[in-house]
Amino acid sequence: MTVAEIQLQQHLKKAGFSLTNPRKTVFSALQDREPQTMAELVTSCGNNLDRASVYRTIELFEQLGIVQKLHVGWKYRLELTDAFSHHHHHMTCLRCGTITAFSEDAELENRLHKLAEFHNFKPQDHQIEMRGLCHNCQVATRMI
Amino acid sequence: MTVAEIQLQQHLKKAGFSLTNPRKTVFSALQDREPQTMAELVTSCGNNLDRASVYRTIELFEQLGIVQKLHVGWKYRLELTDAFSHHHHHMTCLRCGTITAFSEDAELENRLHKLAEFHNFKPQDHQIEMRGLCHNCQVATRMI
DNA sequence: TAGTAATTGCAAATTTGTCGCAATTTATGC
DNA sequence: GCATAAATTGCGACAAATTTGCAATTACTA
Known part of the structure; x- marks a missing residue:
């Protein structure tokens, strides 16, 4: 596990959630490139991760302040919050x-x-x- | 026509558009309560105004700087711009x-x-x- | 390691946004 | 005012995005 993943795990655990593989996948996809649209993110998470899971993960991450939505015109993109990136x-x-x-x-x-x-x-x-x-x-x- | 409606009409006319009833309806719905989601807005415009028209009106209003999208979490909400409301x-x-x-x-x-x-x-x-x-x-x- | 709770995949449903076109409304020139 | 042209709207169908229920799987606890 990387340092960031440990930090992620702590954030999750503190709120009563566990760091699962799907969640790792989403997190790492966001680290690779941000901001991404939802569609891009689903793609970059690969075929073994279901679309619904990506949505659910992002929803959770947003509530826990791990991810934030960046709105541009009609669309939005996803990026890690300051805690996992820089302000x-x-x-x-x-x-x-x-x-x-x-x-x-x-x-x-x-x-x-x-x-x-x-x-x-x-x-x-x-x-x-x-x-x-x-x-x-x-x-x-x-x-x- | 209210003062605000006259102002609206001027904005529209200046750009070559006219103030129609559907446009009045959308405008007034936004005055009543803001910010609203698209779904709420469609509802508050009533049954005699088609969803597509609300979308088209909002798109126009946004281009003309009458309405702006306020982004909240997943969704966005619509509100009048400073020109028609207060900053x-x-x-x-x-x-x-x-x-x-x-x-x-x-x-x-x-x-x-x-x-x-x-x-x-x-x-x-x-x-x-x-x-x-x-x-x-x-x-x-x-x-x- | 069994039992329980959380999480995920899958498929279907719902919601959201778009588009073409005919019908209606608005604007314009007489 | 009236006929005509232009703009706007309603309608239905469609495509894309997002959500949901539920059974199967995975993680946690004792």
Whole structure:
């Protein structure tokens, strides 16, 4: 077992679930490449893992904060949460569709936590998405 | 026609579309309660409005910036954009599923814009979601 | 290692979203 | 106002995505 798998097992056990082979498969598929769509994930988990199991696993992982859904336009993609990856947010370009990640920013995060506190909310996780024009597309647009 | 409907009509007309009854129905359903899932919206539009029309209307409204999709867990919900509502963000409770809105916060928004600028990104829109435990569920959880 | 609880695979059902086309409604030019 | 063209809608059928029940399998506990 890898270090990450041990961490995964701990997360699961703490909530009363066990680390099974199907769950390992899903987890490792997400480590290989993220973010993935559901369809991609089902494929990358291979034929020996049923579609329904992938759905159930993702649902569980999401509830336990192991996986989060990243929404882009109509669709969503799946990626490991900060606990299993690194904290970041996304900028989506409305013109070319590129998704760029931007890293954590202390000031931003602080402010967010203060707001949560003010509302008696205990955040476990958060996600910020900006939509607009990336640098290239701003230039391209100007030339039209 | 209400003031908001006139504003809606102007948005539509500017883009070459007309304000029809089905479109009024969808708009008003969104005013009544938001955010709604697609299924809820279809229901609240009543039986005389076809599902396909609701989908088509929402697609149009989204393109024209009248409606935006708010992503929550698996699903998305629909709500009017800031132009037709007021700017806000959301906190989702992972336990009971309640979605609470919190208002715009100048400091937060400023920081976000600075970051965008730093990345040469020109944001048109943004969305923040915090996920965690709402006040009630924090209390409930402690009692277990 | 037996017994119990959790998990999975399978197949079917449901839900969600899309599409073509005929019928209806809206806009336009007289 | 009225005829005509253009836009919009309803309907039915379809395709894709997601969920569910249940029997078979796997994991956990004593």
